[in-house]
Amino acid sequence: MLESGRLQVRAAPLAGWSPDFTVFSDAAGPSAVLTGFHWFERPYPHRGPALSSLHFADAARVTSRRHAELRQTAHDIGPAVWSILSKARPRGMAVAAGPG
Numbered sequence: 001m002l003e004s005g006r007l008q009v010r011a012a013p014l015a016g017w018s019p020d021f022t023v024f025s026d027a028a029g030p031s032a033v034l035t036g037f038h039w040f041e042r043p044y045p046h047r048g049p050a051l052s053s054l055h056f057a058d059a060a061r062v063t064s065r066r067h068a069e070l071r072q073t074a075h076d077i078g079p080a081v082w083s084i085l086s087k088a089r090p091r092g093m094a095v096a097a098g099p100g
Contacts, residue, residue: 010074
């Protein structure tokens with residue numbers, strides 16, 4: 001999905017992207033928003049519970065507008081992520097010698 005452009009990865013570290021959220025859209029527009037627990041670190045980096053919530057319709061539209069504001073100032077890190085992922089190999093896999 002990243003290679004095809006269907007998935008975009010952007011970083012906005014100073015833009016106030018807290019709590020983390022994901023907006024889900026379909027052909028009709030924003031349909032749902034997931035807020036909360038989206039950490040890429042292990043273990044969860046804060047004390048206390050890790051909570052998420054799922055919202056629909058109006059909340060998805062409002063959050064979509066906030067997402068658009070943040071996205072305008074965010075940096076496209078998709079190429080860097082793709083570069084890392086394209087070099088990764090599953091653990092335990094042997095690497096076959098290529099032609100030549």
